[in-house]
Amino acid sequence: MGSRSTPRFRFTARARDITINERPRTKRGQLLTIGLFIIPGAIIYTLFLIMPIIQAGYYSLFDWNGLGPVTDFIGLGNYQRAFQHNVFQSAIVNSLIIMSLSLMIQLPLAITLALMVGRKLPGRAIFRSIFFMPYVFSEVITAIIWSFVYHPNGGLVNTMFTTLIPGFQTQGWLANRDTALIAVFFVITWKYFGLHMILYMAGLQSINGEIEESARIDGANELQVLRYITLPMLAPTIRLTIYLSVLGSLNQFVLIWVLTAGGPANATQVMASYMYRFGIKSFNLGFGSAVAVIIFAVSLIFSIGYQRSVMRRDYVGTV
Amino acid sequence: MATAVSKANSTPSNPPPIGRWLTRLAQYVVLIAFAAIILGPIMTAVLGGLKTTGELFAEPFGLPAVPRWDNYSGIVSSELFWRQLLNSAIIVFGAVSGTVASSALLAFVFSRLVFPGREIIFNYFTLGLLFPVTIAFLPVFIQVRQMGLIDSYFGIILPLVAFGIPGSTLILRGFFRAIPSELEDASYIDGCGTLGFFWYVLLPLARPALGAIVVLQTIVAWNEYFLPLLILTDDAKWPLTLGIMQFQGQYGTDWGRVMAFVSLLIIPAVLFYILTQRYIVTGLTGGELKG
Numbered sequence: 175m176g177s178r179s180t181p182r183f184r185f186t187a188r189a190r191d192i193t194i195n196e197r198p199r200t201k202r203g204q205l206l207t208i209g210l211f212i213i214p215g216a217i218i219y220t221l222f223l224i225m226p227i228i229q230a231g232y233y234s235l236f237d238w239n240g241l242g243p244v245t246d247f248i249g250l251g252n253y254q255r256a257f258q259h260n261v262f263q264s265a266i267v268n269s270l271i272i273m274s275l276s277l278m279i280q281l282p283l284a285i286t287l288a289l290m291v292g293r294k295l296p297g298r299a300i301f302r303s304i305f306f307m308p309y310v311f312s313e314v315i316t317a318i319i320w321s322f323v324y325h326p327n328g329g330l331v332n333t334m335f336t337t338l339i340p341g342f343q344t345q346g347w348l349a350n351r352d353t354a355l356i357a358v359f360f361v362i363t364w365k366y367f368g369l370h371m372i373l374y375m376a377g378l379q380s381i382n383g384e385i386e387e388s389a390r391i392d393g394a395n396e397l398q399v400l401r402y403i404t405l406p407m408l409a410p411t412i413r414l415t416i417y418l419s420v421l422g423s424l425n426q427f428v429l430i431w432v433l434t435a436g437g438p439a440n441a442t443q444v445m446a447s448y449m450y451r452f453g454i455k456s457f458n459l460g461f462g463s464a465v466a467v468i469i470f471a472v473s474l475i476f477s478i479g480y481q482r483s484v485m486r487r488d489y490v491g492t493v
Numbered sequence: 494m495a496t497a498v499s500k501a502n503s504t505p506s507n508p509p510p511i512g513r514w515l516t517r518l519a520q521y522v523v524l525i526a527f528a529a530i531i532l533g534p535i536m537t538a539v540l541g542g543l544k545t546t547g548e549l550f551a552e553p554f555g556l557p558a559v560p561r562w563d564n565y566s567g568i569v570s571s572e573l574f575w576r577q578l579l580n581s582a583i584i585v586f587g588a589v590s591g592t593v594a595s596s597a598l599l600a601f602v603f604s605r606l607v608f609p610g611r612e613i614i615f616n617y618f619t620l621g622l623l624f625p626v627t628i629a630f631l632p633v634f635i636q637v638r639q640m641g642l643i644d645s646y647f648g649i650i651l652p653l654v655a656f657g658i659p660g661s662t663l664i665l666r667g668f669f670r671a672i673p674s675e676l677e678d679a680s681y682i683d684g685c686g687t688l689g690f691f692w693y694v695l696l697p698l699a700r701p702a703l704g705a706i707v708v709l710q711t712i713v714a715w716n717e718y719f720l721p722l723l724i725l726t727d728d729a730k731w732p733l734t735l736g737i738m739q740f741q742g743q744y745g746t747d748w749g750r751v752m753a754f755v756s757l758l759i760i761p762a763v764l765f766y767i768l769t770q771r772y773i774v775t776g777l778t779g780g781e782l783k784g
Contacts, residue, residue, distance in 0.1 A: 207606070207687055208606055211602045214595050215596060215599045218595060218651055219618060219655045219659075221651070221655070222652040222654070223658075223659075226635065226636040227624060227629065227632055233635065240635070287523075290520050290524055295520065303766075305528070307531065307535075307766060308535075310762055310766045311716075312762075313718065314716070314718050315737070315758055319534050319537075319755060320534065322752070325550075325748075328550030328551070330537055330554075333554075364531065372778060376778035421623075421625075425625050425627045425628050427627050427719075428627060445628075446628045449628070453631050454634070454723070462631045463631065463632065466628065466629070466631050466632055470623070470628075473624070
């Protein structure tokens with residue numbers, strides 16, 4: 175494609191430039207370029223991202239099994255049903271638990287390790303590579319590895335505990351209602367904290383070391399430097415990672431589904447897995463659409479609120 | 494350089510205080526402990542592929558007494574594995590080339606051309622950042638089915654492109670904007686038009702950003718699980734993510750074999766990661782993190 179179209183690009187370009195001599199911009203040629211450049215992306219994006227979401231809003235008003243005609247209008251019935259369903263309520267709670275644990279454990283851990291690896295620790299590149307590695311693995315692979323790690327008899331965790339603690343009773347970590355959600359959260363942290371750590375490391379690197387140095391000369395100890403200089407200067411990165419972490423917890427799904435399928439007895443059900451279980455698996459696409467709309471609405475409200483109030487416009491890139 | 498100089502200055506005159514050494518030591522102990530938590534499960538999987546299931550449970554950490562290569566050879570000699578690898582490759586190729594091409598064009602328009610309504614259209618495209626494909630799969634599935642794309646690779650590739658566009662366009666736009674306008678003027682003086690500038694100047698200069706997008710989208714497409722699960726009913730078209738779930742369903746209790754399959758996917762992923770780490774980090778941090 176490249177070799178054939180390149181000369182033509184050049185030719186049009188020259189033809190355009192000749193007319194440019196009279197006016198700085200040829201409006202028509204410019205508009206043609208803009209149109210041709212936007213259209214391919216716009217069509218795919220609109221058809222496969224925007225349309226499905228708008229349609230979800232429409233289908234959510236119907237009792238629809240996904241196969242027959244869409245005729246059974248029930249207004250907000252699906253939404254009412256979802257909010258009254260105790261499994262959906264506990265899915266919301268579980269999503270919130272994962273979110274709070276991420277904010278309270280995953281992010282501080284990522285900051286601490288980023289500070290430890292620091293800006294010039296020998297071997298920092300190796301540690302960074304190791305901590306970030308799980309990010310590239312698929313959720314499916316991660317979940318399979320960890321279902322072995324958590325295996326009720328002979329898995330990694332049980333073997334470790336039985337050797338360290340004599341008389342330790344082996345546990346089915348993912349099969350026990352009390353431990354399943356924590357076990358799942360541990361896997362989420364294992365896979366994703368490296369992402370946050372990398373963002374913090376980037377943030378730390380952009381801080382001018384001379385400011386910290388001059389604080390030390392003025393007599394500040396390391397804790398004071400950290401509290402009054404480093405962390406405040408890291409604030410934009412912290413705001414970004416909080417944002418990513420909240421949205422990431424809302425969207426957490428594949429890992430959980432492969433690890434536990436929302437079980438045992440819905441103990442690890444989150445909003446997205448609920449949508450799959452009660453929308454697609456039980457042939458209720460109208461209901462599933464309503465759940466999708468609820469999740470979208472939560473993400474949207476959080477994003478707009480957070481960006482308006484906290485982040486304003488300082489976020490670095492995006493993931 | 495700088496560290497060497499400061500070391501040379503500090504070591505002979507005042508020996509490093511014992512406290513500093515202890516902090517360093519503690520730092521390494523903590524970091525190594527966390528590295529072990531990350532690497533432990535991965536190493537267990539890779540070594541586990543060489544063990545019998547009995548060995549794996551009796552001694553999950555150790556080296557296998559006799560490496561059992563037949564776990565691997567059984568998988569590698571099956572035609573199914575190679576077909577699934579090809580299917581994954583088709584999906585990755587389609588999704589990545591589609592995303593890169595369409596978002597490079599969009600990012601160019603949004604960064605270097607001026608026209609009324611530009612910001613509104615740009616905001617329309619960034620709206621998608623709020624709807625990751627991991628939760629939008631149900632609405633996407635309905636749309637793909639309406640368009641008759643069930644059992645077609647396009648039913649997976651096109652949604653992946655659509656969901657890749659917002660983030661990729663945003664990253665590329667940032668890089669395109671950073672390229673000084675003097676270069677643009679110079680290229681116009683040299684006889685390039687808008688398109689010539691885009692093709693001969695901007696794209697080559699934005700190579701790190703394009704690399705980052707290729708790598709990040711490759712990871713997304715390669716790891717995608719639910720779209721193919723919903724859209725491909727014909728299991729001859731399944732990619733490896735579905736293949737391994739099927740394999741685990743079949744040999745669920747034979748962990749040695751399952752781990753062999755896992756390692757066959759993990760080892761290339763680690764190599765890919767080591768080779769492309771630079772691009773991934775550039776893409777995620779906007780080029781701020783070096784070394």
